[in-house]
Amino acid sequence: MEYRGYDSAGIAVERDRDLTVRKSAVRVGELRALTEGLEGAVVGIAHTRWATHGAATEANAHPHVDESGRIAVVHNGILENAEHLRAQLVEQGVVLASETDSEVLAHLIAAEVRQGRRLEDAVRESLRGVEGTYGIVVLDAQRPDELVAARNGSPIVLGLGEGEMFIASDVSALVLHTRQVVYLEDGEVATVRAGDYHTSTVDSRRTDRAPTTVDQSATDFELGGFSDYMDKEIQEQPEAVGRALLGRLDARLGTARLDGLGLDPRELRGIRRVKILGCGSAYYAGQLGAAMIEELARVPADAEPAAEFRYRNPVVDPDCLYIAVSQSGETFDTLATVEELRRKGARVAGAVNVVGSAIARECGSGVFLHAGPEISVASTKAFTNMTVSFAMLGLLLGRVRDLSATQGKRIVEGLQALPDRIAEVVEQRAAIAAVADRFADAEHMFYIGRVRGWPVAREGAQKLKEISYIHAEAYQASELKHGPLALIDPSMPSVVVVPDDELIGKNLSTIEQIKARGGPVIVVTNADLPCDLADAVIRVPRVEPELDPILLTIPMQLFAYHLARKLGRDIDKPRNLAKSVTVE
Numbered sequence: 001m002e003y004r005g006y007d008s009a010g011i012a013v014e015r016d017r018d019l020t021v022r023k024s025a026v027r028v029g030e031l032r033a034l035t036e037g038l039e040g041a042v043v044g045i046a047h048t049r050w051a052t053h054g055a056a057t058e059a060n061a062h063p064h065v066d067e068s069g070r071i072a073v074v075h076n077g078i079l080e081n082a083e084h085l086r087a088q089l090v091e092q093g094v095v096l097a098s099e100t101d102s103e104v105l106a107h108l109i110a111a112e113v114r115q116g117r118r119l120e121d122a123v124r125e126s127l128r129g130v131e132g133t134y135g136i137v138v139l140d141a142q143r144p145d146e147l148v149a150a151r152n153g154s155p156i157v158l159g160l161g162e163g164e165m166f167i168a169s170d171v172s173a174l175v176l177h178t179r180q181v182v183y184l185e186d187g188e189v190a191t192v193r194a195g196d197y198h199t200s201t202v203d204s205r206r207t208d209r210a211p212t213t214v215d216q217s218a219t220d221f222e223l224g225g226f227s228d229y230m231d232k233e234i235q236e237q238p239e240a241v242g243r244a245l246l247g248r249l250d251a252r253l254g255t256a257r258l259d260g261l262g263l264d265p266r267e268l269r270g271i272r273r274v275k276i277l278g279c280g281s282a283y284y285a286g287q288l289g290a291a292m293i294e295e296l297a298r299v300p301a302d303a304e305p306a307a308e309f310r311y312r313n314p315v316v317d318p319d320c321l322y323i324a325v326s327q328s329g330e331t332f333d334t335l336a337t338v339e340e341l342r343r344k345g346a347r348v349a350g351a352v353n354v355v356g357s358a359i360a361r362e363c364g365s366g367v368f369l370h371a372g373p374e375i376s377v378a379s380t381k382a383f384t385n386m387t388v389s390f391a392m393l394g395l396l397l398g399r400v401r402d403l404s405a406t407q408g409k410r411i412v413e414g415l416q417a418l419p420d421r422i423a424e425v426v427e428q429r430a431a432i433a434a435v436a437d438r439f440a441d442a443e444h445m446f447y448i449g450r451v452r453g454w455p456v457a458r459e460g461a462q463k464l465k466e467i468s469y470i471h472a473e474a475y476q477a478s479e480l481k482h483g484p485l486a487l488i489d490p491s492m493p494s495v496v497v498v499p500d501d502e503l504i505g506k507n508l509s510t511i512e513q514i515k516a517r518g519g520p521v522i523v524v525t526n527a528d529l530p531c532d533l534a535d536a537v538i539r540v541p542r543v544e545p546e547l548d549p550i551l552l553t554i555p556m557q558l559f560a561y562h563l564a565r566k567l568g569r570d571i572d573k574p575r576n577l578a579k580s581v582t583v584e
């Protein structure tokens with residue numbers, strides 16, 4: 001699971017009824033070198049860690065092992081009562097080898113095994129005393145014919161091979177070996193042997209999990225000649241958007257078909273509000289989408305960070321369509337929000353990329369993004385497909401209300417043209433790289449947008465800080481003079497988003513205000529603005545005005561990418577970040 005972002009890694013294998021453990025606080029590449037000589041082993045567990053409890057050290061890397069060296073555990077998630085459990089273990093005389101929450105699992109399970117319990121029962125018993133989230137796999141060196149996995153809030157998927165079995169936290173790790181997979185549900189335990197598997201609940205009820213076939217192959221996850229995944233995924237966007245639109249546009253009626261929502265026209269008309277919930281870039285995509293939905297359908301729509309929403313005990317509106325948006329479908333805060341909304345009887349649909357993921361399953365209805373596997377931590381093609389999906393939702397909701405057939409057809413044509421227009425922007429990458437090079441020594445940048453340009457600016461700033469580590473701050477153009485303008489000087493470049501819409505005059509005067517204070521300006525626009533308007537002008541083609549923000553985001557990705565590249569950053573795996581944030 002290297003691609004998800006990690007800070008240490010480890011592996012434990014069984015040989016001659018004994019565990020051999022190797023760990024690295026550097027990279028998986030180093031771990032590979034440390035595993036020389038372990039080739040004969042037939043069962044093992046490995047892990048890439050993203051530190052939550054305790055620093056990124058070898059001691060804190062997983063797998064964690066009990067004192068007798070018999071039980072090894074890998075764990076994703078966070079144990080909330082870890083301090084209490086650690087204190088209890090210390091009281092019992094156990095010497096803890098790490099600062100992690102996860103280590104307690106190895107000791108708890110080992111204690112149950114010592115009392116004669118089968119591994120599966122020992123895991124079950126131990127999990128009863130544990131609060132928090134987990135996706136775990138457990139290996140008992142004395143019983144090397146089986147592995148036990150359990151899930152609560154962190155994904156676990158079994159891969160069914162022929163005479164061999166796999167367990168992972170993401171199907172991307174499995175597709176090289178098998179496309180037959182079984183997704184565990186929260187509260188489930190699986191025992192996996194080379195030739196079979198069975199599942200049950202933590203409280204011992206048998207469950208029946210039928211395998212599903214993954215609709216992706218190993219090549220979807222390969223770099224295929226690109227130097228990094230972010231570059232590949234930026235360039236894949238025309239096809240990815242084509243897939244999102246496939247079979248969903250009705251040119252004759254000027255509308256969209258989103259059958260996965262499971263809503264008939266009467267129910268669509270009954271929706272009085274749309275609220276989009278997600279985290280990070282998914283939230284910004286939601287903000288961009290909400291603006292399009294409101295514009296096309298004249299239905300009040302907004303977006304909110306999922307965690308903020310659930311912690312403020314929101315008033316749940318029965319006439320609101322709540323949408324959980326997520327690339328991975330496993331983001332903890334978004335999933336918890338869906339659960340909370342469902343508990344309160346709300347109507348929640350998913351806008352999710354990974355089929356079979358927890359959020360997709362919990363929502364039960366929605367729109368799959370069809371972006372294909374997104375490996376780079378920085379989201380690009382999934383972000384774009386989120387916005388395209390929201391545009392289709394806006395169109396659909398608009399066409400059961402006051403959006404005329406003519407207007408609907410105009411939007412359909414605009415959407416159909418998007419893949420080609422995106423390809424035209426991607427083709428400008430050398431020119432955008434040249435602009436990025438000129439600003440590579442900036443320590444801070446502003447991203448300025450107004451109305452349609454505002455979510456674009458937010459996502460632009462997010463991309464830049466995430467992969468280049470340059471401090472970037474997004475502001476509404478109208479807010480500049482209420483404070484941030486004080487920071488403008490020749491060392492503070494501003495990226496200003498200028499859609500060719502009725503607000504262009506206001507955006508041009510914002511540019512003048514920045515220039516008057518000596519601030520360098522980079523304009524990203526689809527208007528015919530003169531090249532000498534600013535220090536750099538990046539132009540994108542026109543689409544339909546309502547869809548402009550989708551296209552204006554693409555140069556933001558390329559600008560951040562080339563700047564990060566110029567600075568020699570680890571683009572696909574930025575420091576401190578993980579691809580799927582399955583912890584709170």
Ligand code: AGP
Pocket residue numbers: 278279280281282283325326327328329330331334377378379380466578579580581
């Ligand atoms: C995007 O570039 C970021 N890596 C991050 O903000 C991401 O969008 C967020 O963590 C949500 O992920 P999700 O779409 O998988 O739910």
